[in-house]
Amino acid sequence: MKRPLMPAPMELEGLRTYSLADRPSKVFAEELGRPLSGDARLSDLFNSLPAQLAGKTLLRVRDELCRARDEGRTVVTAIGGHVIKTGCAPYLIDWIRQGVVTAVAMNGAAAIHDYELAAVGKTSEDVGACLHAGGFGMARETADAMAVASRRGAQEGFGLALGNLMAEARDRGAMANPEASLVLAARDAGIACTIHVAMGTDVVHMHPQVSGAALGEASMVDFRRLCTVVSSLAGGVWMNIGSAVIMPEVFLKAVSVVRNFGHDLTGLVAINLDKESKYRSTTNVLSRPASVGLELTGHHEILLPLLHAAVACTASATVRKAA
Numbered sequence: 001m002k003r004p005l006m007p008a009p010m011e012l013e014g015l016r017t018y019s020l021a022d023r024p025s026k027v028f029a030e031e032l033g034r035p036l037s038g039d040a041r042l043s044d045l046f047n048s049l050p051a052q053l054a055g056k057t058l059l060r061v062r063d064e065l066c067r068a069r070d071e072g073r074t075v076v077t078a079i080g081g082h083v084i085k086t087g088c089a090p091y092l093i094d095w096i097r098q099g100v101v102t103a104v105a106m107n108g109a110a111a112i113h114d115y116e117l118a119a120v121g122k123t124s125e126d127v128g129a130c131l132h133a134g135g136f137g138m139a140r141e142t143a144d145a146m147a148v149a150s151r152r153g154a155q156e157g158f159g160l161a162l163g164n165l166m167a168e169a170r171d172r173g174a175m176a177n178p179e180a181s182l183v184l185a186a187r188d189a190g191i192a193c194t195i196h197v198a199m200g201t202d203v204v205h206m207h208p209q210v211s212g213a214a215l216g217e218a219s220m221v222d223f224r225r226l227c228t229v230v231s232s233l234a235g236g237v238w239m240n241i242g243s244a245v246i247m248p249e250v251f252l253k254a255v256s257v258v259r260n261f262g263h264d265l266t267g268l269v270a271i272n273l274d275k276e277s278k279y280r281s282t283t284n285v286l287s288r289p290a291s292v293g294l295e296l297t298g299h300h301e302i303l304l305p306l307l308h309a310a311v312a313c314t315a316s317a318t319v320r321k322a323a
Contacts, residue, residue: 027052043313054296061294062310064237064269069100074236076229077101078251080243081109084182085124086301088241089114091308093185100311103192103229104159104182105222107246108202111162111183111195115145118166118181119174137203146204150211153218157225158195161218163187192229194222196250223250231258235267240285241274242300248280255289267291273303 031051036044046062049055068075077092095101106114116123119141130136145165152161163183170178178184186193197219204210230238230251240247259265270290272281277297286293296303 042309046310046313054298057294057296058307058310061271061296061307062314064271064292064294065100065239065307065311066314068235068237068269069098071235074102074229074232075100075239076103076105076233076237077239077241078105078243078247079110079182079241080107080247081113083242083300083304084110084113084117086299088300088304089117089180089182091304092182093179094308095311096182096185096189096191098315101191103194103226104186105192105194105196105226105229105247105250106159106182107243108195108197108204111158112142112146112202112204114181114183115162115166116142118178118184119145119169119176121177121180137206139203140207143204143207143210146202147207147209147211147214150214150218153195153221154214155221157221158197158215158218159183159193159222159225160187162195163193192225194226194229195219196222196226196246198246223254226250227254227257230254230265231261231263233258233268234264237269237271238285238290239271239273240281241272241304243281244274244276244278245280248284252284252289265289265291269294271295273298273300273307275299 033050033055034048036048040048046059049058065075067073077095079092083089083092092101092104096104113123116139125136125139127136130138145162149162149165150158152165153159155161156164163186166175166178166181166184167187169175170184175181183193183195195218197215199205199212199215205212205215238251240251255265268290269292270285272285272293272295274281274297277295282293282295286295296307
């Protein structure tokens with residue numbers, strides 16, 4: 001059998017070329033980042049970001065949030081538990097008070113961490129240290145609160161019932177840190193806060209006083225309340241933060257319900273903020289339902305403070321200009 005001949009190197013003489021100056025390009029000198037001095041203002045930071053990739057997306061997300069606020073549109077933050085655990089509730093609470101966020105939706109874990117921080121000023125136990133002794137998730141106060149809230153929630157919805165329960169405890173002086181609660185802030189502002197539970201996923205589901213029937217009915221009431229919120233999302237913003245499965249799935253079903261009833265969702269902007277890009281968040285949030293999909297990938301405890309500061313700087317600039 002004959003061995004194939006070694007191919008000869010290709011001769012490159014006569015290759016067609018063009019002028020660098022005439023070539024279409026994606027990056028321009030005026031888009032480069034600008035290092036700042038130590039006395040720079042916060043607004044200078046956002047003006048100095050490279051106008052590329054996530055630098056552009058961060059400012060686009062800021063602009064969409066500010067636009068929706070200024071136009072009086074619906075803005076929903078849908079969160080997973082790690083948003084609360086990483087200390088980011090205060091940014092969302094401030095957005096509620098400013099009128100940037102007009103509704104909140106969360107999974108069961110987020111509600112539990114929110115309650116514990118408000119009730120005793122701490123949350124997120126060491127699972128590895130407790131699991132093998134059977135102690136993981138056995139805090140009775142958390143289970144008691146969720147049991148009562150879910151029973152009440154069969155009538156008024158889980159989120160509102162939990163908010164009312166926490167408000168009652170606050171009035172008795174039985175909340176150590178009520179200002180940290182996103183659920184309570186939504187309740188005080190009179191905006192929707194819905195809780196969406198997947199059975200068997202939360203620590204309170206191990207406790208005998210917690211009723212699966214009550215959890216299910218309370219979550220179903222909240223799903224229907226969320227459908228009402230989603231029906232008003234034309235021109236608004238749905239911002240999924242830190243939920244890879246539950247909230248993207250809930251959102252997709254709510255969109256189907258409101259479209260079935262003929263509600264217009266034209267101009268809906270969907271945003272996803274998470275540590276990783278996942279199938280459900282990119283497909284069920286950014287792609288299928290929305291007119292515009294924007295994604296920022298990174299740690300909650302860095303992205304949310306940055307985004308909050310960017311919105312605050314824009315609001316301050318608007319006030320100064322009006323004055």
